Amino acid sequence: MTLFLTASGLTLIFGVVNVFNFAHGSFYLLGAYFAYQAVAVSGVGFWAGVALAALGAGAAGAMMEYVFLRRIYGRSGEAGMQILLTYSFILILDDVVKMTWGTDYKSIARPEALAGPFSIGEITIPRYDVMVIAVGLAVALGMWGVIRKTGFGRNLRAISANRDMASALGVNVPLNLSAVFGLATALGGLSGALSAPVRTVTPGAGIEVIIGSLIVVVIGGLGNFWGALVGAVIIGEATAFGILFLPQWAILFSYAVMALVLIFRPEGLLMKQGVATR
Amino acid sequence: MRIESGSRWGEWAQWGVAFLLFAVVPISGKRYLVNMGNEILVMGLFAMGFNLLYGVTGMLSFGQAAYYGIGAYTVGLLLSRGVVPFWVALPATMAAGGVLALVLGPLCIRLSGVYFTMLTLAFAEMVWGIVFKWYDFTGGDNGIQGIPTADVIHDPLRYYYFTMAVVFLSFWLIRRIVESPFGAVLKSIRENPERTGFLGVKVRRYELAAMVLSGVFAALAGGLFAGYQHSIHPDMLHWTKSGEVILMTLLGGVSSFFGPLMGAAVIIFIEDMIGKYTEFWEIWIGGIMLAIVIFFPRGVIGTIDTWIKRWRSHGNHAGDATHP
Numbered sequence: 001m002t003l004f005l006t007a008s009g010l011t012l013i014f015g016v017v018n019v020f021n022f023a024h025g026s027f028y029l030l031g032a033y034f035a036y037q038a039v040a041v042s043g044v045g046f047w048a049g050v051a052l053a054a055l056g057a058g059a060a061g062a063m064m065e066y067v068f069l070r071r072i073y074g075r076s077g078e079a080g081m082q083i084l085l086t087y088s089f090i091l092i093l094d095d096v097v098k099m100t101w102g103t104d105y106k107s108i109a110r111p112e113a114l115a116g117p118f119s120i121g122e123i124t125i126p127r128y129d130v131m132v133i134a135v136g137l138a139v140a141l142g143m144w145g146v147i148r149k150t151g152f153g154r155n156l157r158a159i160s161a162n163r164d165m166a167s168a169l170g171v172n173v174p175l176n177l178s179a180v181f182g183l184a185t186a187l188g189g190l191s192g193a194l195s196a197p198v199r200t201v202t203p204g205a206g207i208e209v210i211i212g213s214l215i216v217v218v219i220g221g222l223g224n225f226w227g228a229l230v231g232a233v234i235i236g237e238a239t240a241f242g243i244l245f246l247p248q249w250a251i252l253f254s255y256a257v258m259a260l261v262l263i264f265r266p267e268g269l270l271m272k273q274g275v276a277t278r
Numbered sequence: 279m280r281i282e283s284g285s286r287w288g289e290w291a292q293w294g295v296a297f298l299l300f301a302v303v304p305i306s307g308k309r310y311l312v313n314m315g316n317e318i319l320v321m322g323l324f325a326m327g328f329n330l331l332y333g334v335t336g337m338l339s340f341g342q343a344a345y346y347g348i349g350a351y352t353v354g355l356l357l358s359r360g361v362v363p364f365w366v367a368l369p370a371t372m373a374a375g376g377v378l379a380l381v382l383g384p385l386c387i388r389l390s391g392v393y394f395t396m397l398t399l400a401f402a403e404m405v406w407g408i409v410f411k412w413y414d415f416t417g418g419d420n421g422i423q424g425i426p427t428a429d430v431i432h433d434p435l436r437y438y439y440f441t442m443a444v445v446f447l448s449f450w451l452i453r454r455i456v457e458s459p460f461g462a463v464l465k466s467i468r469e470n471p472e473r474t475g476f477l478g479v480k481v482r483r484y485e486l487a488a489m490v491l492s493g494v495f496a497a498l499a500g501g502l503f504a505g506y507q508h509s510i511h512p513d514m515l516h517w518t519k520s521g522e523v524i525l526m527t528l529l530g531g532v533s534s535f536f537g538p539l540m541g542a543a544v545i546i547f548i549e550d551m552i553g554k555y556t557e558f559w560e561i562w563i564g565g566i567m568l569a570i571v572i573f574f575p576r577g578v579i580g581t582i583d584t585w586i587k588r589w590r591s592h593g594n595h596a597g598d599a600t601h602p
Contacts, residue, residue, distance in 0.1 A: 020392060052445060068572065070570055070573075072571065072572070079338065079596070080528055080532075081575060083338075083526065084528050084570075084571050085567075085568065085571045085572075087521055087524075087525065087567070088563075088571065089564065089568075091561065091563055091564030091567070092561050092565060094561075095560045096561065135554075194491070202544055214396065218396050222392065248411050251377075251411070252404055252407045252408070252411075254402045255403050255407065256404070258396075259385070259401060259404070261399065263385060266393050
């Protein structure tokens with residue numbers, strides 16, 4: 001589910017801003033370290049820490065868009081420039097994290113209320129995982145609501161469909177782009193913060209995350225919000241089966257799934273009946 | 279994005295300067311400079327081969343590290359087991375790179391744009407995963423150490439000059455390819471694949487050929503590197519390596535012939551210089567890259583070119599009173 005949270009941010013940026021944000025994993029990383037700073041060092045509560053981490057990552061993301069990314073919109077060879085610029089942010093943010101928090105493994109404790117297992121009949125899963133799934137679903141529903149039912153969401157859909165036309169009709173395009181970038185990177189940060197108690201926090205995690213969410217986004221269809229959800233479930237299952245049957249080759253499964261999808265349905269599984277951002 | 283063929287003199291000057299610079303490096307007698315020069319040559323070849331795909335044909339591959347790594351592992355596996363001598367293993371890298379491109383290429387070129395990029399990335403990561411996990415065959419994340427080379431070029435200096443010869447020969451070949459009618463077709467595919475198709479060109483066949491050529495040069499670069507370092511590691515196939523070569527190419531400028539080599543030199547130099555003073559060299563690379571994207575979008579050589587042109591046209595208008 002954290003995979004979905006990260007991937008949904010990535011797909012949102014691609015759908016609306018038309019940017020492939022290679023640095024998305026780095027905002028996941030920022031979220032994880034912000035949460036560590038808030039919860040383990042400053043001692044604010046777990047939930048406040050997670051919220052702060054998402055806000056912090058979102059603010060950093062909006063700033064990156066506002067200060068740097070918007071300077072290259074519409075330039076010739078923009079795709080290459082986007083990759084270069086966001087790639088440079090991977091390097092910068094990675095080192096900022098290393099300078100600030102060092103290269104040691106960090107972890108934060110789960111809140112006590114979520115420490116135990118949760119049972120439905122004979123199936124037992126950790127309570128924490130249940131919470132993460134619940135948060136993921138809530139975010140998915142919330143995002144759907146925002147995109148379909150609010151004025152902001154209507155603007156986003158308009159920009160996604162035709163940026164120039166939206167602008168001509170009086171939509172403040174630059175402001176909306178910054179906002180959606182902030183929102184999407186906040187989702188990445190939220191995902192990082194929620195993962196911090198489960199996986200240990202290390203610099204360099206951002207790079208693994210971006211590849212993982214890239215696969216999810218490509219499977220679901222670039223820019224398709226529900227596609228990210230479907231893609232995350234498929235990749236989660238594929239990896240789990242891989243670990244079960246061929247543990248040594250488990251990491252290959254998600255790539256194999258992505259390759260198959262790209263060969264047979266290059267536009268992504270959900271692209272035709274896409275409802276969210278397109 | 280045009281590969282501009284400037285004046286004949288300008289081109290000869292570029293070749294001469296590049297050749298002389300690399301030729302005099304060992305005279306300094308400093309071992310680390312030779313190492314750096316060797317790395318620049320190898321990565322330069324890797325980047326020039328990549329530019330055949332990106333700058334010339336307009337296909338952005340994010341999976342070139344797979345070919346580079348295949349080349350390195352071909353040399354590593356063949357030589358560490360003593361199957362064949364170095365002089366057979368090195369050409370074998372080119373065959374290996376070509377074959378890999380022939381296998382993956384037909385799948386990748388079914389798609390275009392971002393999807394093509396993503397698919398190359400996915401396949402490259404699969405190759406990386408296989409090399410990383412297949413301990414019995416590739417040594418897994420231990421890599422391969424103690425790779426022997428031929429006796430004649432065992433000395434690092436000799437190997438450096440050998441590398442230089444191979445790399446410059448490859449540059450000449452790449453130049454010939456870019457300037458040939460075949461190269462002209464590749465450029466027209468970059469400008470407009472659809473119209474090129476209307477002209478009766480089998481676009482996919484040419485795209486595949488570009489992938490194969492680019493893979494061959496990348497594998498050769500990997501093989502040369504393995505012979506110099508005597509040790510290889512799966513990191514050579516990791517996606518960050520593909521990112522690095524894209525970075526070098528874009529930094530130097532895709533539109534000038536020697537741009538990718540220049541980019542490789544700049545990046546490796548910066549990594550080396552900054553690496554001495556601080557372990558945080560990535561942030562410097564990132565910062566410099568950011569500045570270049572914002573202020574010098576045409577790359578280093580491209581920007582210098584623009585300056586020279588502006589200066590020349592300014593000179594021509596110097597006596598023109600009406601010129602603002």
